[in-house]
Amino acid sequence: MWRAVTNSLATMVNKKKRNLEQNSLCTICGTEEEDVAHALCRCPHAKYLWEAMGNTNAISCKPDSNWKDSDWILDISGRVSKEERMGLMMLLWRIWYVRNGITHGKAAIPVEVSQRFIISYMASLLEIRQHPNANLIKGKHVVQYGSSMPLPRQCKPSAESSSWIRPQEGWMKLNVDGSYYPSDGKGGTGAVLRDSSGNLIFAACGVLHRPASALEAEMVDCREGISMALQWTLLPIIVETDCLEMVQLIHSDEKAMSDLAFLIREVKLLLKGNREIVIKKVSRGQSRDCHVLANKGRCESLTAFWPDDNCNFIPHVLGADE
DSSP: OHHHHTTOSOOHHHHHHTTSOSOOBOTTTOSSBOOHHIIIIISHHHHHHHHHHHTSSSOOOOOOTTOOTTHHHHHHHTTSOHHHHHHHHHHHHHHHHHHHHHHTTOOOOOHHHHHHHHHHHHHHHHHHHHOTTSOGGGOOOOOOOOTTSOOOOOOOOOTTTTOOOOOOTTOEEEEEEEEEETTTTEEEEEEEEEOTTOOEEEEEEEEEESOSSHHHHHHHHHHHHHHHHHHHOSSOEEEEESOHHHHHHHHOOSOOOSTTHHHHHHHHHHHTSSSOEEEEEOOGGGGHHHHHHHHHHHHTTOOEEEETTOOTTOHHHHHHHO
């Protein structure tokens, strides 16, 4: 934790300052530079764990989007109770631990697992503090929580955090999301196909070189995602995207006259095939796994395909979705 407070963590920003990296963007989400505040608060895997702990009584403070670097850690630590400070330190440590695992190619730990670990560890530390001479091997003891920190409870993720809805039986659901970064002109694609039980059929990401706009990235991703899904299932497909403009263009009966007319026609042809395909607009939270994949493809110039559950860096997102 001292390394976080002194801004000494191996974030992308710090690596770039030491000429170890050429790009300071977060390699997990790709939405902004990875400083200490982003890595521990704003990156998706961090944000979801903050939300999960916020659904308990263990953590009352919420991350601020204006936090930068590491000054905020000492500030909020001084404003919470001793018991909550313990939980806060455990939360930040766990976030960095999970982040390191993802960065080094390990399977991401589901949010609910980290939530249970933190609460259990806090209870164990309080038990040792309150019963220093007890023989813990013989059994646990009653732990008294201070008035400033009621008894923590394990909660299911909130509706906002678990808003992905399984398709009805006999259908598949394809989530797609495109990514575009105007400063370097690169784009990315992400697609995830799951069945009515929530099982992962495939996950995919790709890089787009010089797409004209974010809308073009979304259209390319939709076309490629549907094409792949048609090869992996014989069932009807629900396609979900957070791009309202794309959905409106695809559903429009008017002849497309824009620069993207050829992409719109290709998607419409896929929808008019002998397979029932429904495309609809959903919130960003309902396709957050695709958002992670699209940014990974863009940031790492990566085109990859993972059948079944072989995509080991998004289980924390899938766990939050389901």
